Amino acid sequence: MAILAVNDLSASYGGERVLGPLSLSLASGERVALVGRSGAGKSTLLSLLYDEAESGTAYMPQDLGLVDTLSVFHNVYMGQLDRHTTLYSLCNLLFPLKKPRGEVQGILDRLGLGDKLREPAGELSGGQRQRVAVARALYQQGSLLLADEPVSALDGPLARRVMAALTEAYPTSVIALHDVELALAFSDRIIGIQDGHIALDEPSARLTAADLQPLY
Numbered sequence: 014m015a016i017l018a019v020n021d022l023s024a025s026y027g028g029e030r031v032l033g034p035l036s037l038s039l040a041s042g043e044r045v046a047l048v049g050r051s052g053a054g055k056s057t058l059l060s061l062l063y064d065e066a067e068s069g070t071a072y073m074p075q076d077l078g079l080v081d082t083l084s085v086f087h088n089v090y091m092g093q094l095d096r097h098t099t100l101y102s103l104c105n106l107l108f109p110l111k112k113p114r115g116e117v118q119g120i121l122d123r124l125g126l127g128d129k130l131r132e133p134a135g136e137l138s139g140g141q142r143q144r145v146a147v148a149r150a151l152y153q154q155g156s157l158l159l160a161d162e163p164v165s166a167l168d169g170p171l172a173r174r175v176m177a178a179l180t181e182a183y184p185t186s187v188i189a190l191h192d193v194e195l196a197l198a199f200s201d202r203i204i205g206i207q208d209g210h211i212a213l214d215e216p217s218a219r220l221t222a223a224d225l226q227p228l229y
């Protein structure tokens with residue numbers, strides 16, 4: 014069953030078409046990697062897919078969308094803001110309850126950020142900030158994940174650990190990745206974007222890194 018389907022999607026900036034028209038359908042349980050050279054249109058496509066997706070979809074944009082002055086706990090907790098009443102959320106933001114604090118702590122431990130719960134997000138390194146945004150997506154527990162280069166600032170082993178956590182928590186996802194080895198390892202389907210169009214759409218199992226080279 015399709016969890017998301019778009020038809021004749023397109024985007025322009027200043028009158029210049031940068032994406033589409035393109036159509037695509039995503040089945041529940043499909044993990045898609047979006048690949049293609051810088052400027053191909055991956056971020057534009059992801060943000061348009063987010064506009065079309067049902068509420069509860071977790072979205073991790075390239076700029077992460079963290080609130081720098083707030084603590085790591087508060088940034089991660091925002092993943093579930095729409096699940097609770099305003100009063101409950103406000104109370105939790107002021108005086109975090111034991112349960113959400115424990116849940117957030119568990120996710121941070123898994124991502125190697127266990128000692129950062131109370132740190133302001135703005136005082137973390139680029140890779141740490143990226144993992145806070147990942148933690149927020151994991152805490153959200155939505156039905157679909159749309160993520161734009163979620164591990165670009167992480168080294169190899171850590172990038173794999175974080176990709177494993179994301180794809181385990183989200184069996185249905187569209188993730189833009191510039192690392193083709195990661196894309197092949199953590200997806201069932203690869204969509205290659207070239208000049209704003211879908212140039213390749215194949216099961217990952219049928220592809221090798223060499224097959225993706227023409228996209229770059």
Ligand SMILES: Nc1ncnc2c1ncn2[C@@H]1O[C@H](COP(=O)(O)OP(=O)(O)OP(=O)(O)O)[C@@H](O)[C@H]1O
Pocket residue numbers: 026027031049050051052053054055056057058075
């Ligand atoms: N705010 C903007 N104003 C004008 N043009 C834009 C804007 N955002 C993106 N573009 C253009 O749209 C095209 C697609 O950009 P997009 O960010 O979607 O590519 P991308 O594949 O995600 O690149 P990257 O891998 O570098 O993130 C590019 O040509 C880019 O210059």
